[in-house]
């Protein structure tokens with residue numbers, strides 16, 4: 429029987445859950461192997477190597493970004509993924525019904541390893557020029573993406589305040605962009621400031637940007653905001669936590685199995701991580717993710 433590979437991200441959640449390392453050893457026992465990684469790239473490569481080497485499960489201990497790395501390795505393999513939410517937002521874990529408390533989630537994954545109990549979910553398969561990436565949660569393709577990119581380039585301020593500053597800076601130069609969106613073969617061109625494709629509903633620590641997204645329906649939800657003013661965007665923003673922004677006349681929801689999104693100068697951010705530059709084709713792949721518990 430293969431080992432249980434554990435991807436721990438000590439930087440996730442601003443280091444608040446560093447003590448989970450001892451818990452992992454205690455709860456998962458001797459066949460748990462904590463992967464020795466220091467960077468994002470090493471994290472993904474180590475998960476892939478573990479799966480190729482016959483690991484019987486991968487456990488992600490971190491936030492959505494950590495989970496995203498582990499998902500690249502287990503997608504479509506049938507190797508189950510344990511999710512221990514120890515990040516800042518933990519939006520994907522919440523949408524997949526994983527206990528919010530990391531210790532409870534760890535116990536639940538350990539119990540599932542013993543009983544064999546798993547649940548299957550869809551994944552979004554992103555493809556451009558033959559390069560494939562996977563997203564379990566939401567992929568941002570507009571204003572939110574630019575904020576993410578700017579925040580990543582900034583050295584100051586540190587921590588989440590960086591995002592507040594990036595939002596203000598990006599708002600100042602926000603302009604609608606021309607998108608070409610094809611949903612199950614039906615194409616349209618439109619101007620938008622914000623576009624997001626969701627397999628699950630949430631990102632950004634509780635924002636229900638794609639409120640109707642269901643990771644078991646075999647479909648993806650695309651939500652877009654048309655050309656609105658900075659003022660209107662800021663007024664709609666608080667409604668995103670409840671998912672009621674979709675009632676605003678400038679907001680549209682599209683649903684389908686295969687979607688292609690084209691726009692110049694935009695790189696997708698999948699589960700909060702930099703992914704493929706547009707154009708990207710998204711395909712809902714039922715059952716591509718098996719989750720422990």
Ligand SMILES: Nc1ncnc2c1ncn2[C@@H]1O[C@H](COP(=O)(O)OP(=O)(O)OP(=O)(O)O)[C@@H](O)[C@H]1O
Nearest residue numbers: 437440441466471490491492493494515516517518
């Ligand atoms: N073992 C690791 N060491 C260093 N960095 C890692 C490791 N694993 C993943 N990372 C990267 O660290 C970054 C932050 O991780 P993550 O997103 O999980 O935490 P977070 O931002 O606190 O949580 P959330 O995304 O849920 O708000 C991500 O870009 C992720 O790819």
